[in-house]
Amino acid sequence: MTGTTSGMPGREAALVEVADGVFAHVQPDGGWCLNNSGLVVSGGRAALVDTAATEARARSLRAAVLSVAPTAPQVLVNTHFHGDHTFGNFVFPEALVVGHERTRTEMTEAGLHLTGLWPEVDWGRLELVPPALTFRDRLTLHIGDKTAELIHLGPAHTTNDTVVWLPAERVLFTGDLVMNGVTPFVPMGSVAGSLEALAALRGLAPEVVVTGHGPVGGPEVFDEAEGYLRLLQELAGRGLAEGLDPVGLARRTDLGAYARWLDAERLVPNLFRAYAEEQGEPRGSRVDMTELFGRMVEYHGGVPACHA
Numbered sequence: 186m187t188g189t190t191s192g193m194p195g196r197e198a199a200l201v202e203v204a205d206g207v208f209a210h211v212q213p214d215g216g217w218c219l220n221n222s223g224l225v226v227s228g229g230r231a232a233l234v235d236t237a238a239t240e241a242r243a244r245s246l247r248a249a250v251l252s253v254a255p256t257a258p259q260v261l262v263n264t265h266f267h268g269d270h271t272f273g274n275f276v277f278p279e280a281l282v283v284g285h286e287r288t289r290t291e292m293t294e295a296g297l298h299l300t301g302l303w304p305e306v307d308w309g310r311l312e313l314v315p316p317a318l319t320f321r322d323r324l325t326l327h328i329g330d331k332t333a334e335l336i337h338l339g340p341a342h343t344t345n346d347t348v349v350w351l352p353a354e355r356v357l358f359t360g361d362l363v364m365n366g367v368t369p370f371v372p373m374g375s376v377a378g379s380l381e382a383l384a385a386l387r388g389l390a391p392e393v394v395v396t397g398h399g400p401v402g403g404p405e406v407f408d409e410a411e412g413y414l415r416l417l418q419e420l421a422g423r424g425l426a427e428g429l430d431p432v433g434l435a436r437r438t439d440l441g442a443y444a445r446w447l448d449a450e451r452l453v454p455n456l457f458r459a460y461a462e463e464q465g466e467p468r469g470s471r472v473d474m475t476e477l478f479g480r481m482v483e484y485h486g487g488v489p490a491c492h493a
Contacts, residue, residue, distance in 0.1 A: 198242070200224075200249045203393045203401060204354035206331065208253065210246055212237070215367045215398035216447045218269040218303070218493035222246060223349065223358040223395055226254045228329020233258040233280065234349050234358045235397075236273030238299075238493040240309020243273025260326060262335060263316055264360025264397065265343045266292035268299035269493065274314035283324070284316030285337050287345035292316075302478065303491040338362060338382040340374040340469030342397075346382070350389055357391035365399030365406050367447045369413055372454035372477055375468035376417050383407050383414075399447075413443050421459035431456035432484050450485040454478070 198212045210222040223234030231254040237243040250258065261280035263271050266288045274282055284292075292315045300308045324335040326349075334350040342361040349358040361370065362382050371379055387407050394402050424434035435452045443449065454477040462468065482488055 198245060198249070200253065201401060202253075203395065204351070204356050206329075207351060207354050207356050209358075209395040209401050210249055211400060212242070214447060214492075215364070215400070217489055217491040218299075218306075220269045220361075220398055221395055221401075222270075224250055224254065224258070225328045225331055225333060225351070227331040229255050230329045231256060231258040232260040232262065232326060232328045232333065233277065234262045235264055235270040235360065236261070236276065238269040238272050239307065240273070240276070240311060241307065242493065243276040243309075246273060247276050260328070262326070262333075262347065262349055263288055263292075264347045264349070264358065264362075265345050266295060267343070267361065268295070268297065270360065270397070271315075272297075272299075272308070272311050272313075275312035281318055282314055282316045283318045283320070283326070283335070285345040285347050286319040286321055287343075288347070289315045289319050291343070291345055303488070303493070306491055306493050308493075336385075338385055339378045341379040341382040342369070342371060343373045344469040346374070348386065350391070352389075355390070355392035356395065357386065357389060357393070358395045359386065359397060361397035362386070363394065363396045363406050363410050365394075365396040365402045365409075366445075367396075367398040368443070368449050368451040369410055369455065370448075370451050371414075371417075372458045372472055373469070373474065374458070376414050376421075376455070376459045376462055378468045380411060380414050383411050413446075416440075416443070417455055417459040418463070421456060421463045424456070425460060425463055431460055432480055435484055448489060450481050450489055453481040453484045 201209045206226045208224040212219040218238040225232045257279040261282045263284040326333040339346045346362050
């Protein structure tokens with residue numbers, strides 16, 4: 186079953202049934218702030234995985250959910266704290282919002298900071314709704330006769346990443362731990378931690394992988410992400426040996442096939458994290474994202490496009 190919901194002109198979001206009663210809500214093209222969500226429907230109940238960045242997109246998501254679910258979701262899982270996955274929580278007032286304990290902490294600390302990076306975007310009248318129920322390692326969610334395992338991994342994309350795994354259906358919602366055709370973003374987490382998380386995800390043996398951004402895929406997305414992350418580690422070792430800063434190294438780097446991925450400018454903040462780890466900095470340690478965003482803008486020659 187497929188359907189569409191309105192978004193930006195020419196950028197329609199699609200609701201795709203990836204298993205019986207399990208849906209992916211995909212927002213093309215998957216670039217900055219254009220994330221994916223998930224929906225599980227069973228026994229007259231529904232659970233949602235992530236929301237959307239703007240009020241308009243979140244309301245379109247709600248309409249899409251109600252087109253296939255008998256009721257509004259009773260549970261809403263946030264895979265991490267970033268606003269493109271959480272700002273739309275308030276559009277689902279019926280839902281208990283669930284997330285990792287640091288998702289609540291970091292979401293509250295960050296507030297609506299993301300909106301200031303792209304002030305030209307029509308964000309709408311956002312209301313921050315952090316998780317009311319938090320967990321540390323794992324949590325099992327039952328939706329009718331379906332079971333979803335919430336698993337914390339990392340630090341990887343952030344310090345508070347949660348994947349949602351449906352073992353019977355073999356469907357995995359990765360959040361931004363994995364993206365498909367979109368450049369990973371790890372400055373707030375860890376390169377090495379992301380590689381360990383990928384190994385854990387492979388161990389689940391999913392058949393369908395709904396990534397945080399980009400089209401629905403399969404386990405091949407793990408191999409693609411791993412190749413990029415290992416390149417980051419190799420580049421960091423080389424750059425430090427040659428005395429290059431991450432921006433200088435990025436300017437000299439040919440990304441090869443990875444240059445075709447969306448948001449390739451993320452190479453700069455990713456290299457800052459890779460450098461830090463190469464020098465012994467703890468995984469998930471705090472970084473000044475305002476400074477790193479500025480260095481990325483410097484490398485890119487302008488603020489990256491956000492079509493939220």
